[in-house]
Amino acid sequence: MSSLLEQLIEALRVLPGVGAKSAQRMAYHLLERERAGGQRLAEVLAAAMERIGHCERCRDFSESPLCATCASPSRDAHLLCVVETPADRLAIEQATGYRGLYFVLQGRLSPLDGIGPRELGLDRLAARLAGGEVQELIVATNPTVEGEATAHYLAQLARQHGVRPSRPAHGVPLGGELEYVDRGTLSHAFGSRSEMV
Amino acid sequence: MSSLLEQLIEALRVLPGVGAKSAQRMAYHLLERERAGGQRLAEVLAAAMERIGHCERCRDFSESPLCATCASPSRDAHLLCVVETPADRLAIEQATGYRGLYFVLQGRLSPLDGIGPRELGLDRLAARLAGGEVQELIVATNPTVEGEATAHYLAQLARQHGVRPSRPAHGVPLGGELEYVDRGTLSHAFGSRSEMV
Incomplete structure (x- = not known):
């Protein structure tokens, strides 16, 4: 039955x-x-x-052809932030005072899985960079191997169109204890140390 | 927006x-x-x-007036097991070879919350016990204060109608270590010890 x-x-x-037991409880x-x-x-x-489909401009989820952020006249169109997923976009939107626009890859470059520039809509991004309005491309992909490879690709793409690429700072998280920070992060944080003033 | x-x-x-973060992830x-x-x-x-409503016979969830278990001719109508919730019924059904019928209280006696015999459908249960078919009432309410009070009430109700009330055994769970069993259970298990043969 x-x-x-x-x-x-x-x-x-x-x-x-959600497994069998949680589903039953729900x-x-x-x-x-x-x-x-x-x-x-x-x-x-x-x-x-x-x-819910995708915004035709930034590829984020949207129920209208253009999402609310892209449609907003109060956002700074000189700044464009590239993220991997809608969740990343939301995290940045909620945590920072960023007032520029976004571009959501809906993935990351991963040749072995057949995910290349086309699948991430980079042709559309290139056209946008060529448009001349964007001055800085903030590359906020995740600090994973694939995310870093994607970041490199995007930085090159930006430079080709005369756009300045940038990357959010990596380092010791606020409130984090050095003892518990992973080696890679700590090493990077030491390499990128800044003078105290 | x-x-x-x-x-x-x-x-x-x-x-x-499911909180805000899980809902977002989902x-x-x-x-x-x-x-x-x-x-x-x-x-x-x-x-x-x-x-999905309630079976008119056992009060379990059912999309038809009579649930599949109550409608089944292969179940032993001499045995009636009372449980607090549909989840309890399912747990017994999945774990044991019980072939009798069920009655689901959809709650437990809790006078302070305004839940009395009427709210638990005990009038219907009494009518069923009076019917004469049921010989044993297995009271499988939870071993909580309210569950125990409900069990007492049900046992009395059964005796009033000449039906033998019984209760699943309490004791040390199989595979449990004595060290980690709570005091109440351990004390009960000692009091109800049985001779080894």
């Missing part, structure tokens, strides 16, 4: 980090205490899966 | 144990990699919230 309840438990496992919780919330989730989820 | 994406993240927080995961699974979840969820 595959009852509706069993189907619900199975369907919930599509969520990241299903019972919704049925016992959150029917209205569950109903609302079903509606919003259906709408989101169908209507 | 409350975009569809923000609405989705907010709606996901109805799930137990939303991005579905949008990036699981559109079909998300669509399917939306459909099943909507159907489940609308159509």
